[in-house]
Amino acid sequence: MTGRRTQLIDIGIVLWISFISAGVATMLFFATFDPVEIAQLATFPLTIDRTAGYSLGFLLFWLLLVVNSGAILWLARNGLHRRSVEARGNNTAE
Amino acid sequence: MGYTVVALKLAETTLQNSAMSPVEEIPVQVQGTNLYEASEKIYPREAKGIFQTWRNGCVLFLLGLYYLLPWVQWDARQAVLLDLPARKFHIFHLTFWPQDFIFLALLLVLAGLALFFFTAIAGRVWCGYACPQTVWTEAFIWMERWVEGTRAQQMKLSASPWNANKIRKRVSKQALWIGFSLVTGLTFVGYFTPIQQLVVDFLNLEVAGWSLFWVLFYGFATYGNAGFMREQVCKYMCPYARFQSAMFDSDTLIVAYDSKRGEPRSRGKKRKDTAEENRGDCIDCGICVQVCPTGIDIRDGLQYECIACAACIDACDEVMDRVELPRGLIKYSSENHDLGKHKSLWRTLLRTRVIAYATLLAVCLGGFVLGLAARKSFQVDIIRDRNALFSYTSDQRIENTYHVKVMNKSQIDQQYRVGVQGLDQAQVSWLKPELGGASRLVSAGQMGDFSLIVTTPTTNAIQGMQKIMFVFTEISGDKQESIQEESRFFGPRN
Numbered sequence: 001m002t003g004r005r006t007q008l009i010d011i012g013i014v015l016w017i018s019f020i021s022a023g024v025a026t027m028l029f030f031a032t033f034d035p036v037e038i039a040q041l042a043t044f045p046l047t048i049d050r051t052a053g054y055s056l057g058f059l060l061f062w063l064l065l066v067v068n069s070g071a072i073l074w075l076a077r078n079g080l081h082r083r084s085v086e087a088r089g090n091n092t093a094e
Numbered sequence: 095m096g097y098t099v100v101a102l103k104l105a106e107t108t109l110q111n112s113a114m115s116p117v118e119e120i121p122v123q124v125q126g127t128n129l130y131e132a133s134e135k136i137y138p139r140e141a142k143g144i145f146q147t148w149r150n151g152c153v154l155f156l157l158g159l160y161y162l163l164p165w166v167q168w169d170a171r172q173a174v175l176l177d178l179p180a181r182k183f184h185i186f187h188l189t190f191w192p193q194d195f196i197f198l199a200l201l202l203v204l205a206g207l208a209l210f211f212f213t214a215i216a217g218r219v220w221c222g223y224a225c226p227q228t229v230w231t232e233a234f235i236w237m238e239r240w241v242e243g244t245r246a247q248q249m250k251l252s253a254s255p256w257n258a259n260k261i262r263k264r265v266s267k268q269a270l271w272i273g274f275s276l277v278t279g280l281t282f283v284g285y286f287t288p289i290q291q292l293v294v295d296f297l298n299l300e301v302a303g304w305s306l307f308w309v310l311f312y313g314f315a316t317y318g319n320a321g322f323m324r325e326q327v328c329k330y331m332c333p334y335a336r337f338q339s340a341m342f343d344s345d346t347l348i349v350a351y352d353s354k355r356g357e358p359r360s361r362g363k364k365r366k367d368t369a370e371e372n373r374g375d376c377i378d379c380g381i382c383v384q385v386c387p388t389g390i391d392i393r394d395g396l397q398y399e400c401i402a403c404a405a406c407i408d409a410c411d412e413v414m415d416r417v418e419l420p421r422g423l424i425k426y427s428s429e430n431h432d433l434g435k436h437k438s439l440w441r442t443l444l445r446t447r448v449i450a451y452a453t454l455l456a457v458c459l460g461g462f463v464l465g466l467a468a469r470k471s472f473q474v475d476i477i478r479d480r481n482a483l484f485s486y487t488s489d490q491r492i493e494n495t496y497h498v499k500v501m502n503k504s505q506i507d508q509q510y511r512v513g514v515q516g517l518d519q520a521q522v523s524w525l526k527p528e529l530g531g532a533s534r535l536v537s538a539g540q541m542g543d544f545s546l547i548v549t550t551p552t553t554n555a556i557q558g559m560q561k562i563m564f565v566f567t568e569i570s571g572d573k574q575e576s577i578q579e580e581s582r583f584f585g586p587r588n
Contacts, residue, residue: 009330012323016331031195034181050179055304 010073018065025065026058135252136325138235139245139384143408152223153232161277164284176286182539188466189539191503193473200462207458209334211451213341215443217348221335221401227327228401230278230320231387234271241267245384271321272313279313325388329399336398344429345442349402351382351393351424352432359393375419382406382424392424471504472536474566476546476581483584491521491549492556492585498544500566502536509533509569512546516562517583520550533569548583556585 035053039046048056076082166173168186175184183190190197212219221228242248242263254260283305284292295301301309319327328335342348356376360368365377376393383391385405390397392406410424430437479495487493502508511533514522524534525545536542548562562583567576 009326012326012331016327017333027198031192031198034192050181051304054178055307 010077014066014070014073018062018069021065022058022062025061026054029061030054030057136387136389137245137248137252138387138389138405139381139409140239141385141405141409141412143411145404146408149223149403149405150232153229156224156226156229157233161281164281164289172288172290174285175288178286180539189503189505191473191501191539193501193503194469197462197465200458200465204455204458204462207451207455210341211448211455213338214343214346214447214451217342217346218338218400218402221328221338222403225401227319227324227332228403230316231324233274234320234324235387237270237274238267241270271317275313275317275321276309278316279309279311282312283308325399325401328388328401335401339398341447343445343447344433345437345445347426347428348396349392349400349404349407349424350396350427350432351376352422352427353393353395356393356423375414375423377413377417379413381409381413385409469503470577471502471571471575472508472510472566472568472577473501473503474564474577474579475499475501476564476579478581478584479545484586486552487549490552492552492554493547493549494583495525496546496548496564496581498542498546500534500536500542500544502538502540502542504571505538506571507535507537508571509535511567511569513565513567514548514562515565517548517550517560518554520548520562520583522546522548522564550583550585554585556583556587558587559584 030053035048035050035057039048039053163174164172168184171184173184173186177184181192209220238248242251251260251263280293280296281289283289286308287305292301292305296309323331355374357374358372359376359378360373361378365373382393383389383406385408386392387403387405388399388401390399392400404426406424407426411421414421414423428442430442475498477497477499479497482495485493500510509528512522512524514520523532523546525547527533528535534542534544546564550556560583562581564579564581565576566579568574
């Protein structure tokens with residue numbers, strides 16, 4: 001399963017599911033915390049308005065989720081365990 | 095009639111293949127399953143009929159709703175404005191604050207339950223008629239048809255070498271798509287910032303920063319999803335498409351091909367040569383495959399790629415009319431119906447699964463409406479002063495200090511009075527009340543950060559700690575609402 005199209009579909013799934021999850025996370029997070037007040041608590045001087053706060057928050061959630069699910073997909077799809085499973089699968093003529 | 099020729103040629107190949115195999119075997123054209131190859135663009139043929147009329151109506155209604163809603167005015171402001179920079183959502187006469195998050199959460203739960211409910215009854219009506227992916231894909235297909243013509247013309251154009259005509263058509267299509275996407279992105283941002291100003295700014299090229307980013311982002315997403323990915327979003331990326339079958343049971347409406355009636359399918363000369371009682375009603379014209387926006391053959395049975403748009407039903411009915419056979423070779427049906435278990439509509443609807451979803455839906459909806467009706471026009475949060483449990487005043491009273499956040503959710507400036515219950519001879523006052531009054535003012539839609547002082551005589555035996563109840567009351571307005579908040583009062587342990 002390493003065809004170019006499979007990879008494109010993988011990327012699509014990762015991007016899309018992370019996008020939806022990031023949307024939910026952003027909603028939950030910013031309904032509870034005001035980005036302006038969070039910025040004031042920063043350990044370095046940080047001035048952002050709310051729109052920038054929400055936007056950056058969303059993009060950050062998205063990035064984290066893309067990295068997370070991308071890594072999971074990649075690890076689950078590749079590696080020794082996968083090879084042995086596939087070998088066994090071939091022997092039993094699925 | 096270019097498409098007929100194409101269809102005939104396709105069918106001839108199928109016929110040759112099937113001639114070599116036993117008669118019972120149904121020739122199946124496997125499409126789009128080779129994941130090593132680039133996906134082939136699907137050119138759905140236009141279908142006409144009752145379900146497509148409904149579907150187009152739904153698509154037009156939802157598009158209209160999306161593009162026009164931000165322009166509706168209410169009380170001299172935008173009726174629906176999710177004012178994120180001000181942290182409040184205006185929805186007609188209601189204004190929601192972050193403290194009302196429960197309503198948003200309930201709304202999402204309601205949407206989920208409604209999806210389960212309708213899926214259990216009518217299958218994937220959401221996918222076929224209301225999903226944004228479907229709605230915008232349809233809009234993009236309409237534009238494509240308008241510029242490039244019918245399915246056959248589109249395929250011919252695609253196969254033809256680049257010439258002036260092709261360039262002109264492709265450029266027009268892209269221009270339409272990009273323009274439409276930009277309007278979509280602009281409208282999306284218009285739900286979050288006042289759209290009238292936004293559009294003026296956009297036309298003057300004065301939109302910048304995050305607004306511009308989101309206009310372009312959402313526009314690009316629309317363009318990509320509805321222009322290019324289309325059915326692949328449903329096939330590969332949509333979680334609902336994969337788990338919707340969990341909401342299905344044998345009474346759920348599905349788009350189904352009546353294989354008992356249709357098979358063995360045959361066409362052309364072969365059909366003529368077969369005795370009438372030996373041939374099925376399916377004339378194997380392939381139109382049901384041509385109209386399918388996800389490119390499947392419904393005659394292969396229920397597939398998760400099927401978004402239940404019912405285009406094949408309409409197309410097949412039209413064909414059946416033409417060859418003077420009864421309609422309904424492809425129709426909305428259910429597993430039970432196909433097995434000949436005829437139940438009345440009521441018996442079908444009153445099944446455990448539907449009743450369970452309906453009950454949950456009703457409870458949540460009831461909670462939502464009741465909650466909305468009982469929503470107070472202000473909200474109070476009390477935190478005890480963490481620096482000292484208690485102190486003594488000069489006139490020998492025990493004093494406790496509280497920090498109070500008063501959220502004025504109403505549309506008018508409001509003053510709040512405070513009282514205390516559950517503590518003998520207690521006195522309560524705002525730390526800095528308004529001049530000549532005993533209340534604190536909070537502007538409309540703002541939050542006030544105040545301190546409250548509660549005192550009681552030292553003669554009062556507190557025994558360490560006592561529960562008390564604060565009562566906050568509005569002073570102005572048509573009906574003065576009040577809120578009770580419990581807290582604790584600390585004193586010396588005797």
